Amino acid sequence: MKKRYSMFTPWRHFKYLFKKPLTIPFKDIFTKKNADYLNKNSIIKSKKRVEESSPREAADNLRGFHTNDWEECIGCGTCMDICPTEAITMAERLDVEDVSGALQQRPIIDYGRCCFCALCVDTCTTGSLKMSKEYIYTHENPDNFLLMPEKLWQGHVVKEGWVKDENSDLLDLERVHMEHEDPEERKSSFVEIVRGYSKEYAKQEAARCVECGVCTASCPVQMHIPAYIKAIWEDDIEGGLRQIYETNPLPGVCGRVCTHNCETSCSIAVRGEAIAIRWLKRYIIDSAPDDIYKKSIMEPISEVIDAKVAIVGSGPAGLGAAYYLRVMGYKVDVYEEKPLTGGVMRYGIPAYRLPDSAIDKDIDFIESIGVKMITNTRVGRDISMDQLEKDYDAVFLGTGFFKPRDLPIPGADHKDVIGAMDFLPKVRDYERGVLKLEDIDVAKSIVVIGGGDVAFDVARSATRLQMLKYGKTNVKLTSLEDQDVLPCSEDELIEGAEEGIEFFCGNGPQEILLKKGKVTGLRLWKCLCIFDEEGRFNPEFDKECEQVIEGQQVYIAIGQSPDYEYLPKSLSEKLTFERGKIKASNLGQVEGLPWLYVGGDILRGPDLISGVADGHRSAQGIDDYLFNKAKKKEISKTLKEMRLAAKEQTPGLTYRQLGKK
């Protein structure tokens, strides 16, 4: 296209005199703050130009300097992990409150490296880390480019720039689906409800973990959770198994019924669904072939330590102590009153949550490394404590809370008022074929008192027995707490409701109603409050608000109590009891009786994993005690070296001891 030119052509340029100039105004480039700074430092001399330069506000989405709300930030360090320029380091801040589910550290950003990509913001687990619209920062000291983002930027409230939204979020907040048995079908059997992850699903679930380790800090035995989850993700079952056994010899059990503090504190749970840590642990155990156990976690056990330890009770605490003592090289005998080992795992928790096969896998391995299980032997009846003291170098008691706690209301002494821990062992025995259905007396309609997991274990077990016996169910559950604050786990409530349990929560039992010597129901008063002003258990009721619920049996699941009858008087006199628990040192050693250690429910409770932790600690205590004793007696000069050698073979212990320092 050829243009034609005439002598008037240049005239057309006059039109530009009336056009807006095509330049970028100074004020669009400089902010006031920057201009002030430049002026202060004599970079811009003219006062007028500084005043002209009004702030240019950045776009709403700008990836400017970071802000981090410390109240929300949990110090997980995920921002540090993703940062492609390694600009972020986590700084320990002990002035931040030490709470479960958070670490005492906060991110520092090196703005000499940061490329403002906002990946840290998009991956922040809590959403505390954001970017502002601020983009100018000047300082004469190069060290001052290492900044710790706080809620305010340079002490000022600033406008939000890039914040994460559902599109930019780089976490996976949704749990990978877990197959459960259908409520209608599972109601008529004790088949395990949770089916477990397949390899593919387990890997997907494991891929959600950000390896922050907040969970580890909240676990009583401080399992190396991020490490074994990573092992699953890398399809390294053997590595995962090794990680697990460093801190927990009952992983198959814990993978099913642990109270999972870890999941409660999981950083993904801040905005989404916690990683299924428990089920992932279970996946490792379920998919680990037996020979891997021997190959990968059974270090050669030192046989050089000539000391014997007796363990009383084969619950989690006893088994925990036994396992770690054995790997340290001690000879360990476990005394158990019942025909099977496992304590509450074997005789309390119902099989639909924890089948025998899972317990067997864990305990068989403990046995296979040389722990001797002496069952059907009650200490205090078949063998005395004095004998144990004589025959062994140390004794560990983990006898648990096995007796039902009574409810002091009229009618409670009737034979159809049954304690949870009288009923549940029978259910387990039925499930494993020791008892027949006829041997268990379950009525057509029952009432369960209690709102914890044990109450649900009773109610849901009774549901199953009713289905098997009568083909229909009638189970009511009543508790002091309202339904939204029941102390049971959420799963129990959901699954219990699915199985048809009727709830009468927020009521206190007053009387068990009897007619012609038979239980007919329970009278309830509305519960106004459970604790008094000083926080003591002292429920108040509204008499006006009364209701009667029908039932031919009443099951009481308001807690368990210990049975110390096996302790000879001479011994129990030397012990201090506090609310049914025995007083002892942190490691479980009883004051004045250096050979005696206690753990589990009778020391701390309240759950399996705390029992394992007690066992683990006591194993270390016993080891210290026996070593010092041996040194005094100078039994063997080389004992010290041998002991150290034995310890080195116990990865779990080295880890724990490192952690203790």
Place this chain on the structure above:
Amino acid sequence: MKEMKLFLGPQHPGMHGNASVHMYVDGDIIKRAFLLPGMLHRGFEKGMERHSWINNISLIPRVCVVEPDINEMAFAMGAETLAGITVPERAHYIRMIILELARLSIHLMSYGGLGSPTGLYTLMYHAHTDRNTILNIFEKITGHRVYHQYIIPGGVRKDLPIGIEEDIHAFLDDLENRYEEYRDLGINNPTVLARITDTIPLPAEVVWELGVTGIGMRSAVNKPYDLRKVMPYARYDKIDFEVPVADYSDAKSRVDCKLQEVIQSISIIRQCLKLIPEGDVRVPLGRGQSMRWTIPKGHVYSVVESSRGEFGYFMVSNGGVNPYRVGVRGASYPQGLLGIEKYLPGTRLDDAALWVDTMGVCSPEIDR
């Protein structure tokens, strides 16, 4: 006459970035020349192997400063092909809008850049002012002005901000209104015209010999070979546009093609804004948090049409969280490295900067 060594750049208004051309001249005739890309952008490909698929989004745009988005696009497309995921429809259109805005910005910059070797700085100021408006739009959409880090495997990071269509339309209308003025300033300006007509021609044989693509090739061989047409990616197959061609490639016809492409890009963006559907803008690469996204084993060569020609990423995955190997085919590699060595000799000293500008030589994509 004695041969003399001269450096064109890195501190030279006609040079791009930190590249420089080392020349041996006899009078003002270049005898030998070679490019020193600056060594500032070394090791990108190696760096990519050490970053996860997601982390790489902070690195890849740096392979071209002025048009970073083609890197993001080629990388994302490659990752998506290997992972076998389908990008949401809306994301395709957003991507095209971004890519065409980037094309506009680089064409404007290079047209403005014509100002430095020809001594007409007005052109440069105008072009940079318009580019600034595009950067403002980028800032609103992506959060950044230059390295957008916005197109990522799976889609784009965020949806378009509310009201951005108006900004884009306003800019396109304004640019279109001033289009003739732009032509008058540069390519119709007799002074400029005299400098660029018949300057540093690129014969068709050379195109085939070096592997030049893009405008350089299209203006020489008169064939509309444009990846957006011949191997359409995103949703270019749904868009109506033309590929400007010429049969004689001198500096002028290359500049002319660029200016015609500006009109095409304006039209493409308008069509995208009309056709863009509602919906999601990203799907994750897989389950899990981004640092654990893996991509199945395989290799792929993914290409896009940049302002300078075929821009490709050859990517190998071994199934891990990082790419196993990435090879970048920078579009200006042939003309930038080989072209300067082979075809500058014999031309005049003051034409070297014109080659660099009209062929779009970009040092990082040569360095990588």
